[in-house]
Amino acid sequence: MECTIKWVDGMTFMAETGTGHLVTMDGAPEAGGRNLAPRPMELMLAGAGGCTAFDVVLILKRGRQDVRNCEVKLIAERAETDPKVFTRIGFHYTVHGKGLKPEAVERAIHLSAEKYCSASIMLAKTAELTHEWTIVEVE
Secondary structure (H helix, E strand, C coil): CCEEEEEEECCEEEEEECCCCEEEECCCHHHCCCCCCCCHHHHHHHHHHHHHHHHHHHHHHHCCCEEEEEEEEEEEEECCCCCCCEEEEEEEEEEEEECCCHHHHHHHHHHHHHHHCHHHHHHCCCCEEEEEEEEEECC
């Protein structure tokens, strides 16, 4: 895996991933940025959310669960001093589906957190992670 970061101007940077996708990052105005794009740490949090959501949907589909939607809200706290690593991250999953088995949803989230989601497992080295979920029945 690789990624190239190029300075655009001010405190704006463009990342080109190894698969050829572009992502813009910017800093806060008090740090010389113009607030044009997410901060790098926001992208780390989003990456962890995307990673675990991907896992949960895939695991539920493979388990023949009728999953229709999955949202993950992450709320993170950071250290007060540098390096301002994440110290706590709460994951709340809202999984929509028809006849979803609660034990299947719990298992999918557990497997993601403990085995498959490289991003959140890596963040767990500095942060306390918690996982909660809600199932929404759809017609």
